[in-house]
Amino acid sequence: MEALLKKGIKEIIDQYPDVEKILDDYGIGCGPCSVGICQLKDIVDIHNLPEDQEQELMQKIAGIIYPGQDIKIPAGKKKAPAVADEIKYSPPMKQLVDEHVLIKRWIALIPAVVKNLDLESGEGRQLIRDGIDMIQSYADRYHHAKEEDILFKYFDEDSEILQVMYEDHTAGRGHVRAMLEAFDRKDKATLGEHLLAYRDLLTEHIKKEDEVLYPWMDRNLSTTQVGELFSKFSGVDEKMGFSPDKYLKFIEKLEKQFNDQEEWV
Numbered sequence: 001m002e003a004l005l006k007k008g009i010k011e012i013i014d015q016y017p018d019v020e021k022i023l024d025d026y027g028i029g030c031g032p033c034s035v036g037i038c039q040l041k042d043i044v045d046i047h048n049l050p051e052d053q054e055q056e057l058m059q060k061i062a063g064i065i066y067p068g069q070d071i072k073i074p075a076g077k078k079k080a081p082a083v084a085d086e087i088k089y090s091p092p093m094k095q096l097v098d099e100h101v102l103i104k105r106w107i108a109l110i111p112a113v114v115k116n117l118d119l120e121s122g123e124g125r126q127l128i129r130d131g132i133d134m135i136q137s138y139a140d141r142y143h144h145a146k147e148e149d150i151l152f153k154y155f156d157e158d159s160e161i162l163q164v165m166y167e168d169h170t171a172g173r174g175h176v177r178a179m180l181e182a183f184d185r186k187d188k189a190t191l192g193e194h195l196l197a198y199r200d201l202l203t204e205h206i207k208k209e210d211e212v213l214y215p216w217m218d219r220n221l222s223t224t225q226v227g228e229l230f231s232k233f234s235g236v237d238e239k240m241g242f243s244p245d246k247y248l249k250f251i252e253k254l255e256k257q258f259n260d261q262e263e264w265v
């Protein structure tokens with residue numbers, strides 16, 4: 001059974017087409033999903049079925065794959081009890097919220113970076129290059145692209161709430177262009193101005209997404225769509241060959257630098 005849990009769902013459905021019908025009965029529509037790289041264990045986890053239904057579903061799938069055999073189904077993971085006032089996100093939305101956490105750690109450092117701006121030394125210039133790279137590569141090309149190219153497509157893109165999000169992303173890109181120009185001119189004042197403006201913009205933007213947009217989207221997505229999103233996000237991660245480690249190291253180094261020298265802040 002453990003080996004089965006680690007199999008890709010497409011592979012299972014190809015071999016045992018009846019599994020698709022069983023998943024459908026539980027509102028899990030893996031069949032039409034064109035990505036389909038999720039493992040069976042992910043499918044079970046993502047859809048967060050009540051424990052008894054999860055066991056029932058797994059028993060039915062095992063019955064098709066191992067007919068006539070008495071297969072022991074592993075107990076589902078203990079689901080965390082709900083904490084009052086804590087927002088519960090679906091797994092794909094939680095990924096975006098986790099990406100926000102890393103972005104927020106960077107923007108929290110921006111005031112100290114601006115206060116100590118050094119566009120003359122190699123080290124000072126590298127810090128700014130790395131900071132802007134994190135905005136362009138991680139926050140924009142990776143995270144915002146997941147939102148714009150995948151998540152937002154599930155909703156009416158002309159709706160006000162999404163228009164506001166698009167405008168914020170566009171405004172952020174404008175600040176980055178201005179930062180790069182100021183960096184080339186060694187114009188500290190303008191660079192600092194746009195770094196701080198970007199920080200203010202993203203702080204509000206992330207708050208809107210975490211507290212309003214994502215919970216609303218979660219309420220309006222079907223379980224099938226949540227599964228599709230999870231699969232598509234995993235596809236983006238694989239295609240980009242992306243590891244946030246580089247940015248995590250950058251943030252940790254800066255946090256250490258500024259925390260060790262509090263008078264800099």
Ligand SMILES: [Fe+2]
Pocket residue numbers: 144147165169205209
């Ligand atoms: Fe966004």
Ligand SMILES: [Fe+2]
Pocket residue numbers: 096100143144147206209
């Ligand atoms: Fe976001």
